[in-house]
Amino acid sequence: MTFLAPAAAALALTLPVIVALYFLRIRRPTRIVPALHLWPDQIRDRQANVPWQRLRFSWLLLLQLLVAAVLVGAAVQPVLPAGAGLAPHSIVLLDASASMQAKDVQPSRLEEAKREIGAMIDQLGPQDRPPPETTTRCAEHWTMSQLPTVRPI
């Protein structure tokens, strides 16, 4: 896996910032009440109540960190190299001269080259366009349908 925008990894600094914000003391307005003992003992545990208290588990904090991590992951644009890495529009030229009939590669250089072209077409992604036709340098001319291993895309 490679990254198209590795500099965006600097955005990962937002994660410790989120944790630091959790630690910041929440400012609460003071309310005078006549009888504190009549009030239930409830406090929303979404933020720390004393500065730099021990980090306590919080679903909200976890969700915020998760969202930030996903956004940073998307920003660095990870990519997986696929197959031959063909350009969207590829042209394949196949030498069909007499020397390509040599049998040093079985069954022949030409047949092996055609097999290689077929395998290349098989690796094309859905966004890639297959070569509209495969031509020889000189005389002979194949069309897609003549290639033995062409897979419909």
Add this chain to the structure above:
Amino acid sequence: MTVLITDGLGESPVEPAITSLRLARQEGAVLQLLAPQEIAPDWTGDARLKDAETGAEREFTATPATQASYRTALARRTGEIERAARRRGLRFVRLSSDQPVEGMVERTLRKVGLLG
């Protein structure tokens, strides 16, 4: 005749005061005076509660559920004071401070029949 005016919300119970009224063979009444915001607090959110009498403070988050819980605790406390007063033959009236204070005590005492 003795009239005890109190909010009845202190941590120490008011029953001993009511008992001593009765022991002094005093005719009288207990008037519980509360502010509207004490009777039905209408705020929610984060706050630091400070006890007006003891000065104690506590972090708090008010929700409709906690406000209902407070009103229930207040009603229980008021009920205890009223029962203690009536058990000792004293009148009990709960008053809100949003009513005109002037003449409030006198009007109330006339209403409960302690003043002619």
